[in-house]
Amino acid sequence: MIELKNIEKYYANKGVKSYILRHVTTTIKQGEFVSIMGPSGAGKSTLLNILGMLEEPTYGTYEFMGENVTSLNERKRIELYRNHIGFVFQAYHLIDEMTVYENIEAPLLYKKVGSAERASRIANLLDRFNIVAKKDLFPNQLSGGQQQLVGIARALAAQPSIILADEPTGNLQSAQAEEIMQLFQKLNKEDGITIIQVTHSEKNAEYGNRILHIADGVVKGDVQV
């Protein structure tokens, strides 16, 4: 599903290249649950952003479902991730001015899903995550765990084939964090959604089936769990 070949990312500063990623080459198959681990500043988030097409690598090729992402124009790229990629963030990043319902609806609007279909999908998600009663509340009226649930529901609304999560439990208490990780595991096993998460916690990494260790921009280890 994902093929990275020799991905490099650096910033040139006063003639000095400071590398974020070096020679990253890996393949991620459909249905995998990958955790990217490593110390702060190792380049985990950058790798995730490149995977999510939010950043471009300075060098190397990235194939997503057989298409070469690095050579696509912006319009095509947006089209591609609109349909296949869902994002979950550490800080939830819900839109404060939208209700829970509207937040979940937003990606569907960009995907131009018809209104009846929208309503049924959202109802389904609200039901599944037990947040039906909260649908008209605004994000700041929810707890952190609930916000992250909405965040995941939003990522799932567009029915992506892959979810990218940047420290999804970083801001949560351990009980809530566990709940979220179990949800991810369930999505991976039951719905066959590919999941790639960045995490600091060994415990969280064990929910997945593969761990990529990164340090100083280089992949140091690739372990199957």
Add this chain to the structure above:
Amino acid sequence: MFKLNLKIAWRNLWKNKVYAAINIGGLALGLTAFVLMLLYINHEESFDSWSPDLKNVYQIREKHDFFTPDNKEHWQDAVDSRMAALVKENIPQAIAVTRVDQEWDWNAGYSVKVRHADPVMIQKVKDADSSFFSVFDHQFIQGNTETALKSPKSIVLKESIALKLFGTTKVLGKTLKLVIWRNDPGQQLTVTGVVKEPQTPQTVGFNAIMRTGEKDKDPDNITAKHYCQVYAKMYGDLDSVSLNKTLQQVYVKAKKASFAKQKINYNDYYKDGKTPGLRALQLAEVHANPAIHLSWKDKLKPVVGISIFLLLVSVINFVNLATAQSVNRAKEVGVKKVLGSNKHQLLTQFLLESALQSVIALFLCVVLVEVVLPAFNQHFNVTLSFWHNPRLLLMIFQLVMLFVVVTLLAGFYPSWVLSNYNPVSVLKGNYANGLKGTAIRNVLVVFQFVISVTFIIAIGVMYQQTKYVSNKDLGFDKGNLINIRTNYEEKFAERLRKIPGVKYIATTTQVMGNAFNIPEEITYKDNNIALNTVTVSMDALQALGVKVMQGRIFAKEYKQDTVNAVVINESAAKLIDKYPVGKLYDVKSDKEKYTFQIVGVIKDYHNEGFDKAVLPTIYKVTHLGGTSMTNNVLVRFNSENSAQIIRKIEAEWKVAYPNYPMSYVTMNDSLNKVLEENNRFMNMIVLFSTISVSLSLLGLFALSTFVAKRRTKEVAVRKVLGAANYEIINLLNRSFLILVIIANVISWPIAYILIKKWLDAFAYRIDMPVLPFIVATVVSITIAILTVSIQARKAATMDPVTALKYE
């Protein structure tokens, strides 16, 4: 999606109520000024557009120097009545040519009497010849174009006047008595038609058009002239260039023939830059090109500039606040981009938001316009209306265009900035990029303050100039002096002199409010000098209370005074001789030579606005080269109790002239009328600059709030490092202070140039003062510091721990 975006926009407005109110309110104010100006322009543009037929109507203009305030040649709409026949005979395309009275401000109207009712004064009753309605295609309610002015002694009324006089429009064949002068025996006129008020204003406006017969013929004596307006209706489309060429040729030929009969040398007459001239001006262009006065377009120029600036100030507020707020919206942009929104969609969303605000502002503006329109109408002496505007559709179209322009102006840049946010950096929590657009924001703040400071300086200078003008010595005593609008008559004057409290009864051709200048060339020591002549009665100069500088003024004891003694003013003395008293000069005409002796010099006295210099003038009591048809009777009182004396004068008047009401003005009112236009302009500048300055300050206030908010973390860190509160306030003030100082430096030369131009239009003016510049700078800096400090204090006194915890 549209609905959702609208919802978000609304929620955002609600969340930032105060800023939204500043934004929308400011925009509404800016729009209101602009829309009022639009209404006014529409009104002026609509002149003479009430009938498609009018595009073939031309006004005839002649170049001459009679009735001009500066005694120089101008293209005038008051032309020799002979021009009508000239046009009719020489231009084959002329279907109809008409002669009609010109309008005269000083005229209080004519007295109209219907049967036994009291006489009423009606303005704009104009005398015309029989072709008037063949040229101007008015719509008849009663009667018709052919029969209306067919026979002399007929009159056609406007609908409203018919209703006022008779209570009905069915008035054909009824008669009324018209009295033109107070001792005019009056004439019976038969109503032969009633016309509707046209849809749009008219250059040849009237309440009634009559045909007394006076306008039917030209004077028999070749040296005599009747001045009137001449309009011609031409057949089909004419090339105006060749038409004017023909007119000019015909005119020169006619002038030469006429001069030959009068034994005047053509080349002698047209020398020193004087040239003959006759041309036709399409009616549609007449209103925009008045003969002597400034056209409405020129008068409006500064107002247009000011209202555009006002609108700009409010748009700038909008842009500044929107970009400053954009930090708060950055996350939304980032998330939406990650969810698959493209730039185009985001741009549309943010434009929609500014459109929402401009729509609200536009509605507020319409309400405001409705509220202020009566005051505006009264102030500018117009009758504008918004909803009852005959060109409402055009107005609505203009408003829609205005809405689009304002939305784009105000919304495009912020939308562009917002939709350009990089989602990765925003979602990393790195809002430092929110500092984007600071440079442009600073430029806009500077621009805004340049406008405000320029306004403040302008107010200062205008205030000083106005004070100078109102305290200026007029050269005559304006208190206890009234002017009755009538010709002087010795018998009536004698009766008035008997009323206790009346000191002088006199007349003059030149007094503030009603002055007409008659040019004359004198020969003094073989030099020809062009001067202005004024005819006065014996005690007119005493009545005015002028100051005698040398010699004496007229008095009964000197027999010579009614023959060849003259008094001159200081300006004339400068041209003639430093010590002119006792000197002689000649006035030559073709046949004879008259010699006059100068007996005194008086101080210049004003009889026009302060934009015009007092003309070098000769005052004569003799009728030689002068006129006694002054339409001014000056009455000087002894006491302050003028109301009682005026009542007595009116009683005398009623006995003498029962058919004609008396009308008079006090000299104070005449002066105020002269100053009116200037005061009006000044009031408008004061109003607009107050709005502009307060808008700028509101903008600055809101902007400093955002900046203070954004720098909370920096402030907190500095406090932890040991900065005192005042140091933090200084820190935040500094960035704005620099902007305001730059704005001041830029606005000095701009203000200097603009104000110099304004001052230069006055013949009597102050030197450019320095004080307003200093005051404007001090005021703008002080207010800016105060405004910013309020916010800075809040930021400085905040507990640093709360600020640092947010990560």
